[in-house]
Amino acid sequence: MRFDNRVVVLTGVGREGQVGEAVARGFAERGAMVVLVDRQPTEVSQRAAALKAAGFRAWGFTADLTDPQQVEEVARRTAAAHGGQVDYLVNAAGGFAGSGRVAESDIAVFQRQLAVNLTTAYLATRAFLPLVRAAKGAVLYFASEAALPDGRAAGISAYAAAKAGVLALMRAVAQEEREAGVRANALAPGAIRTAANVQGGDAGPFVEREDVVQAVLYLCSPKARAVTGQVLRLEARMDGRSEGRR
Numbered sequence: 001m002r003f004d005n006r007v008v009v010l011t012g013v014g015r016e017g018q019v020g021e022a023v024a025r026g027f028a029e030r031g032a033m034v035v036l037v038d039r040q041p042t043e044v045s046q047r048a049a050a051l052k053a054a055g056f057r058a059w060g061f062t063a064d065l066t067d068p069q070q071v072e073e074v075a076r077r078t079a080a081a082h083g084g085q086v087d088y089l090v091n092a093a094g095g096f097a098g099s100g101r102v103a104e105s106d107i108a109v110f111q112r113q114l115a116v117n118l119t120t121a122y123l124a125t126r127a128f129l130p131l132v133r134a135a136k137g138a139v140l141y142f143a144s145e146a147a148l149p150d151g152r153a154a155g156i157s158a159y160a161a162a163k164a165g166v167l168a169l170m171r172a173v174a175q176e177e178r179e180a181g182v183r184a185n186a187l188a189p190g191a192i193r194t195a196a197n198v199q200g201g202d203a204g205p206f207v208e209r210e211d212v213v214q215a216v217l218y219l220c221s222p223k224a225r226a227v228t229g230q231v232l233r234l235e236a237r238m239d240g241r242s243e244g245r246r
Contacts, residue, residue: 001030001217001218001221001223002030002031003027003030003031003032003087003088003217003220003221004030004031004032005031005032005033006027006031006032006033006087006088007032007033007035007078007082007085007086007087007088007135008024008027008032008033008034008035008086008087008088008089008090008220009035009037009078009086009088009089009090009124009128010023010024010027010034010035010036010037010090010092011037011038011065011089011090011091011092011093011120011121011124012037012038012065012091012092012093012094012120013036013037013038013043013044013047013060013092014038014043014047014092015040015043015195015196016046016047016195017194017195017196018194018195018196019092019142019192019194019209019212020036020038020047020092021047022209022210022212022213023090023092023212023213023216024036024047024051024058025051025054025056026213026214026216026217027088027217028051028054028056028057028058029056030217032057032087032088033057033058033059033082034048034051034056034057034058034059035058035059035061035078035082035086036048036058036059036060036061037060037061037062037063037065037071037074037093037124038060038061038062038063038093039062039063039064039065040062041062044060044061044062045060045062047060048060059078059081061074061077061078065093065119065120065123065124066115066116066119066120066123067123068123068126068127071123071124071126071127072127074127075127075128075131078128078131079131082131084131084134085131085134085135085137086128086131086132086134086135086137087132087135087137087138087220088132088137088138088139088140088220089124089125089128089129089132089137089138089139089140090140090216090220091120091121091124091125091139091140091141091142091166092142093116093117093120093121093124094116094117094120094121094142094162095113095116095117096156096159097109097112097113097158097159098155098156098159099113099155099156099157099158099159100155101154101155102157105157105158109158110157110158110161112158113158113159113161113162114158114161114162114165116162117159117162117163117165117166118162118163118165118166118169121141121166121169122169125139125169125173129173129177129182132182133177133180133181133182136180136181136182137182137183137220138182138183138184138185138219138220138224139170139173139177139182139183139184139185140184140185140186140187140216140219140220141166141167141169141170141184141185141186141187142166142186142187142189143163143164143166143167143170143186143187143188143231144159144160144163144188144189144190145188145189145190145233145234145235146159146160146163147160147163147164147166147167147188148188148231148233151188163188166186167186167188167231170184170185170186170229170231171184171229174228174229175229178228183224183225183227183228184228184229185219185224185227185228185229185230185231185232186230186231186232187212187215187216187219187231187232187234188231188232188233188234189207189212189233189234189235190205190206190207190234190235190236191204191205191206191207191236192206192207192208192209192212193206193207193208193209194209204236205236206236207234207235207236207237208236208237211234211237212234215232215234219232
């Protein structure tokens, strides 16, 4: 799969060893121009600088992805720099927090999980869709197996509800934008082997980062031109390599 001179916007690039870093490099290695957006200026600058040092084309923008004005400003700057088109929008921004039993849960945790997982995806989609439309491109969302009908939601209702909202958002975009030539799909991984999960003591089993990257690349590529409105579940390998939550 090649993405030569295609423009990819990736939200929530995160720290070294996280999913965003791997996805950004996967696109860059295949010829894409990568636009990274994150609320942490140090992280986004370091990830963009690392790609540039390796000879790839990358831009980093700092924005609070729960603030519509900041997200729209990044979209305007991206449009100006790339001819008004974005080929792929990958909504990887998010975060996990346990919320405990619903009856004893903290409303602040619930609201925060909605903000970092669902509001970020909604605002980025809203701001960048005109650019994706211009390219007849694709939008990809990160959900979770917790949002699937057979997923475990006990103790993590806030996270599961937010990711279920992400799936509803994806379906709406897929239906609304089909005639414009825009596709929308979602990944629903289990816990991913990230630096944060490993250092945090998660026991796994883990979905490997390279498997996530391959799924993202496939769903954005022309090979998936007939795929829209779908959820791809990713599970840990059972070959002994995978031993957490995104």
